[in-house]
Amino acid sequence: MIAATRRDTAGARESAAKDPALASELERECSSYALYLSGCAPTRYVIEKYLDFHQNFGAPADDRSFDSFLLAVSMRGAFWARLADSYASVWRKDSILRKKLVLTLALLECAPPVCEMLDRVPGGGFAGAMLRMGLAAMGYGVTLVMATALFTPARLWIAARER
Secondary structure (H helix, E strand, O other), X not given: OHHHHOOOOHHHHHHHHHOHHHHHHHHHHHHHHHHHXXXXXXXXXXXXXXXXXXXXXXXXXXXXXXXXXXXXXXOOOHHHHHHHHHHHHHHOOOOHHHHHHHHHHHHHHOOOOHHHHHHOOOOOHHHHHHHHHHHHHHHHHHHHHHHHHHHHHHHHHHHHHHX
């Protein structure tokens, strides 16, 4: 992920640091992704490290407008991030969204109090684990169907518009 983002120019790194609108957008992204991944709002430390990463490595260079569309949709909130992520997990595995979600999860795993919550082993034993996995799989399936129905027409429309 870092190697892919190093392709950016120094100008992109400087613009992330100097542009308050971009910083605000990145904070919204971080908050949305943290809520989606952990159910908790990110701490100030996580937001600062998210901004620091973008400042040091720049925004990932990507001229594909559908990826920009996915990013814009995903920063609207946890539900939209879930939809965009489930779509990207099947149809856009190399998307910038997936890379930003990995970055956010890595930051959350290293920062209390969310790290304790992510590392916690839920109760219920084997039966509880099977029930949780089954419910999660059904939820993912429903979300994937909804996301595919929502984002495929948008992807086709954006591709046709770019021709």
